[in-house]
Amino acid sequence: DSGVTQTPKHLITATGQRVTLRCSPRSGDLSVYWYQQSLDQGLQFLIQYYNGEERAKGNILERFSAQQFPDLHSELNLSSLELGDSALYFCASSPRTSGYDGELFFGEGSRLTVL
């Protein structure tokens, strides 16, 4: 158990809808990262927050947004969903913003299916 909690584990919705994925980082970790994992693209970095502030953006679509709250949990909002948004969405946390003497701790992911 990594200590990172993601909800929901599974989500099925229709095109055009909006969903919210939630992540609780490990206790004390200030950095939260969101990744999208698909079969052909692998893990793609979406966005990073550190202590409530956005720190970096990756390949995140304009239809997607995220935030990190004062209690450090984070939410990823996906709107105007398309079939191609079906994927596993992972949240990861770290006590720092960089440095590989530490680790990136991943949650178990939220599987989104758009029909």
Next chain:
Amino acid sequence: QKEVEQDPGPLSVPEGAIVSLNCTYSNSAFQYFMWYRQYSRKGPELLMYTYSSGNKEDGRFTAQVDKSSKYISLFIRDSQPSDSATYLCAMSANTGFQKLVFGTGTRLLVSP
């Protein structure tokens, strides 16, 4: 062409075999190299981390980096059924996690 290429497998081996998992990359600036293990329906977990070239050993696992060939490997000795998982390589030019580029993963199946 992807920055990091990894054979998706599956790679099937009998228990006790030596396993070799590999990734090639195109960005010569990469200097931080990682291997993550991902069990089915779980998130990735860091297995090995190597900086620059050379070898690193941790128990049954050895990570090898050849920057001249832009090629990294993960060797698993005395493979066990519990090693059955997808192995992702990841690499970066700097220490920012947001800059990590992941391979698509190789699925390994170790049969008893």
